[in-house]
Amino acid sequence: MEIRFEPRQVLKKKxxxxxxxxxxxxxxxxxxxxxxxxxGFHDARIIPFGPIELDPATMVxxxxxxxxxxxxxxxxxxxxxxxxxxxxxxKRFANSNERxxxxxxxxxxxxxxxxxLVKVEKDWVxxxxxxxxxxxxxxxxxxxxxxxxxxxxxKFMIILSPVGAYYxxxxxxxxxxxxxxxxxxxxxxxxxxxxxGNYAGSLxxxxxxxxxxxxxxLWLDGVHKKYVEEVGSMNVMFLIDNEVWxxxxxxxxxxxxxxDSILHLLSDWGYTIREEHLAIDDLMAAAxxxxxxxxxxxxxxxxxxxxxxxxYKGTATQxxxxxxxxxxxxxxxxxxxxxxxxxxxPYHWTQVVE
Ligand code: COI
Numbered sequence: 001m002e003i004r005f006e007p008r009q010v011l012k013k014k015x016x017x018x019x020x021x022x023x024x025x026x027x028x029x030x031x032x033x034x035x036x037x038x039x040g041f042h043d044a045r046i047i048p049f050g051p052i053e054l055d056p057a058t059m060v061x062x063x064x065x066x067x068x069x070x071x072x073x074x075x076x077x078x079x080x081x082x083x084x085x086x087x088x089x090x091k092r093f094a095n096s097n098e099r100x101x102x103x104x105x106x107x108x109x110x111x112x113x114x115x116x117l118v119k120v121e122k123d124w125v126x127x128x129x130x131x132x133x134x135x136x137x138x139x140x141x142x143x144x145x146x147x148x149x150x151x152x153x154x155k156f157m158i159i160l161s162p163v164g165a166y167y168x169x170x171x172x173x174x175x176x177x178x179x180x181x182x183x184x185x186x187x188x189x190x191x192x193x194x195x196x197g198n199y200a201g202s203l204x205x206x207x208x209x210x211x212x213x214x215x216x217x218l219w220l221d222g223v224h225k226k227y228v229e230e231v232g233s234m235n236v237m238f239l240i241d242n243e244v245w246x247x248x249x250x251x252x253x254x255x256x257x258x259x260d261s262i263l264h265l266l267s268d269w270g271y272t273i274r275e276e277h278l279a280i281d282d283l284m285a286a287a288x289x290x291x292x293x294x295x296x297x298x299x300x301x302x303x304x305x306x307x308x309x310x311x312y313k314g315t316a317t318q319x320x321x322x323x324x325x326x327x328x329x330x331x332x333x334x335x336x337x338x339x340x341x342x343x344x345x346p347y348h349w350t351q352v353v354e
Pocket of ligand 1: 069070071233234299300301302
């Protein structure tokens with residue numbers, strides 16, 4: 001599809017110093033409309049970044065028909081800019097939209113829009129170690145109506161934000177609160193999608209965890225509150241007796257692109273992978289008797305995040321003496337090495353934008 005470009009008069013000043021996560025936005029954004037009565041997607045454009053006007057009856061504000069994605073552009077040592085597996089995000093976005101009765105963005109169009117916007121904004125891709133350009137595609141119901149039905153109009157947008165580490169502590173162990181009251185997802189629900197509603201429903205438990213001094217929540221399954229699922233902004237993996245455990249992708253867990261990449265690496269390195277339901281009682285017992293060797297989260301924003309402590313029902317247990325484990329470090333180094341072009345990419349996961 002042709003994407004029109006509308007230049008702005010004055011470019012913003014680039015941020016100096018630490019970027020944090022999601023604090024700064026670039027000069028331009030991508031926007032495209034979808035209207036049932038205009039044959040679907042039309043008027044794709046890259047326009048100056050700025051506020052958008054919405055009618056108070058816009059359906060997303062009432063019924064939360066909204067989905068999003070997250071991926072990054074990386075600057076390599078030889079000054080190329082590359083994306084990491086954008087086609088995986090395109091597929092997950094399409095699956096999310098299908099579940100929320102929203103039109104699916106064709107994979108080619110999704111990747112084209114990202115590539116063109118990143119090309120325009122190439123000077124915003126940071127140079128410093130550990131920094132990248134976070135890409136946030138999203139789509140929402142833009143029809144004005146208060147009756148409950150799938151909207152007949154949508155906006156597909158992409159914004160960009162230069163970022164550093166997601167957690168203020170960077171690549172250092174985080175403390176995780178195992179939530180045994182609130183739930184995130186249940187079979188038949190939207191747990192496997194990246195929709196805003198999943199995150200809105202998670203905030204109460206997140207607040208509770210933060211009040212107690214924990215960084216994030218580890219969710220248990222919504223039916224029995226017994227099996228380990230995922231952490232607020234990342235999938236989660238455990239090294240127990242030299243085997244790697246992670247929840248299966250069967251409807252309630254987000255199919256993470258980083259999760260998939262890490263499982264590829266681990267299986268190539270000869271690890272046995274147990275994509276199985278792991279009971280929290282078994283996990284805590286393994287932590288207490290020293291069989292839980294390492295734990296880490298995986299996510300685009302979080303990258304690889306070591307987990308140093310788990311709190312469940314009154315008991316806090318440290319993992320690997322609250323130190324980043326050897327395997328966790330090796331996974332981080334290998335994944336980020338491929339993403340920033342410091343290591344060879346035998347899997348063809350990266351694609352150069354420019
Ligand atoms: C990501 O890892 O890209 C996410 O979307 C997680 C979070 C920032 C919502």
